[in-house]
Amino acid sequence: MNSTSTIPDLYAGTDFSSLSFLERQWVNWYVWIGNPVIATGLMSFLMHEIVYFGRSIPWIIIDAIPYFRQWKLQATKVPTPAEQWECARSVLFAHFTIQGPLIWLFHPLAESIGMSTYQVPLPSVKTMAPQIAFFFVFEDLFHFCAHRALHTGLLYKHIHKVHHKYSAPFGLAAEYAHPAEVLILGMGTILGPLSYCFITRNFHIFTMYLWIVLRLFQAIDAHSGYDFPWSLQHIVPFWSGAEHHDFHHMAFTNNFSTSFRWCDRLFGTDKAYLKYRAQLKAANGRSKTERLELERQLLEQVEREGVEAEREVIKSTEKKQD
Numbered sequence: 001m002n003s004t005s006t007i008p009d010l011y012a013g014t015d016f017s018s019l020s021f022l023e024r025q026w027v028n029w030y031v032w033i034g035n036p037v038i039a040t041g042l043m044s045f046l047m048h049e050i051v052y053f054g055r056s057i058p059w060i061i062i063d064a065i066p067y068f069r070q071w072k073l074q075a076t077k078v079p080t081p082a083e084q085w086e087c088a089r090s091v092l093f094a095h096f097t098i099q100g101p102l103i104w105l106f107h108p109l110a111e112s113i114g115m116s117t118y119q120v121p122l123p124s125v126k127t128m129a130p131q132i133a134f135f136f137v138f139e140d141l142f143h144f145c146a147h148r149a150l151h152t153g154l155l156y157k158h159i160h161k162v163h164h165k166y167s168a169p170f171g172l173a174a175e176y177a178h179p180a181e182v183l184i185l186g187m188g189t190i191l192g193p194l195s196y197c198f199i200t201r202n203f204h205i206f207t208m209y210l211w212i213v214l215r216l217f218q219a220i221d222a223h224s225g226y227d228f229p230w231s232l233q234h235i236v237p238f239w240s241g242a243e244h245h246d247f248h249h250m251a252f253t254n255n256f257s258t259s260f261r262w263c264d265r266l267f268g269t270d271k272a273y274l275k276y277r278a279q280l281k282a283a284n285g286r287s288k289t290e291r292l293e294l295e296r297q298l299l300e301q302v303e304r305e306g307v308e309a310e311r312e313v314i315k316s317t318e319k320k321q322d
């Protein structure tokens, strides 16, 4: 199919009466825009903006309500509205200047490897579920390896340090990162679907959208700074969640994965985290005041060690340059 085909060509021979409500909206969008490249590019960009900021808004509201502090992982570090606004502006700027143009190029790339875009019917849940499960596992492994590399010497000093500006992250900070980091870690998100499509030649962009929506939810929630009793990690024990990633921002040397806990367990990069958890658990019999005081002391210690570890990484680059 040629990208410049007109819309009547795209849907020639389609039986519209057999389509679901969602599929009719899908067709309407492509017909309304009138050009598949622009329709896919615009839909991808808008979806990313709506989901990213839409999912961040509840966390901004939660940060503004003191009642929720009881579930804040670093209770004394609530982001100010000014900090959140500054972060939102940087992320938005990056979306328009870096992600935007890349998203625009996606349609021609998708078509060149045989990905369905404007086509209907859309894939069923049964088709999408195993594909998305594979993307989650692939991304987690990719992210773990790349993220560990980003914590070394010059890669940290010149790239990943930007994301570590916040030792107590918040939802909006999920994509607050150096452009090179967006490209490197973004590969983990899109390489799964691209390679799946390349090998099977049977893949719809709708599945990719659903995967990206779930991945955005995962990333924003992991940066939220809150661990509720109903958070997913309490239901799915190998799910990382905010409790796991918040510790990464604080301790610096632990918890490099995104969605799951198994890579850090397997490679032993969660030892300080497990020790911290065990120390908190051991204090379970004590009074609430004593437990809160212990938690405060442990968090302070973890953060001190984190600051020191970060300083060491930066120092190591200076030694090499001497």
Ligand SMILES: [Zn+2]
Residues within 6 Å of the ligand: 147, 151, 160, 164, 248
């Ligand atoms: Zn990091």
Ligand SMILES: [Zn+2]
Residues within 6 Å of the ligand: 163, 169, 174, 223, 245, 249
């Ligand atoms: Zn982070």
